[in-house]
Amino acid sequence: MIKVEAIVREDALEDVKGALLDADIRGITVSQVMGCGTQMGRTRLVRGNKVSTTMVPKIKFEIVVSSKRWAERAIAAIRHAAYSGEPGDGKIFTYQIDRAIRIRTGEEDVEAITPAS
Ligand SMILES: Nc1ncnc2c1ncn2[C@@H]1O[C@H](COP(=O)(O)OP(=O)(O)OP(=O)(O)O)[C@@H](O)[C@H]1O
Ligand SMILES: [Mg+2]
Known part of the structure; x- marks a missing residue:
């Protein structure tokens, strides 16, 4: 699992949120x-x-995704939506994530971050 953290301009909020949802990324x-x-x-x-x-x-x-492929999808969506070309567009950092737990079901790791049954 990978966490994608992006710090963007305030006025990019709606565009970045929309781009992530359009890329089927849930859990933000x-x-x-x-x-x-x-x-x-x-x-x-x-x-x-x-x-x-x-x-x-x-x-x-902050978005935690199951694989490198999903992380690249999130990064592409954020880069596109937050880009103006001027200083201050922001930064993206990625982290390896050790563990995830869905409190309601007790599911762990990838199961905990994919749609619940
Ligand atoms: N090295 C860093 N560590 C932690 N947070 C950072 C770091 N660099 C940038 N940030 C965060 O990202 C925000 C946006 O950074 P910004 O886009 O201005 O980066 P930059 O390196 O100055 O690039 P640019 O030249 O495009 O402005 C900052 O206000 C800060 O919150
Ligand atoms: Mg700057």
Whole structure:
């Protein structure tokens, strides 16, 4: 099992969510996070004043899938939906996952993350 974590722009939320659902990926966690990349934030106008903000609001998606093939599908969907070509489009990280448990049924691992019977 692989976890795909993607940190994207706030305004990419709906497009990324839609792209994952269109790719038949179910089981998605979304969080509002703050972060900075290599530019260490940006400047923005607050009531007419230029203010430097180190941390910028971002959206984090977390998806656990059963195989490398599904991870590549998720990555392709996210890359396409979150791309603008400008700095700050975001980043994708992958992790190996040890264990998954569906609390209701006690199913473990791949069975726990594929549609329930
Ligand atoms: N190395 C990292 N570790 C953890 N989180 C990161 C890392 N790099 C980026 N992030 C997260 O991803 C968000 C978006 O990063 P961003 O797209 O600005 O990356 P970048 O490396 O600066 O690329 P770009 O030049 O396209 O802006 C950051 O706000 C932060 O939340
Ligand atoms: Mg950046």
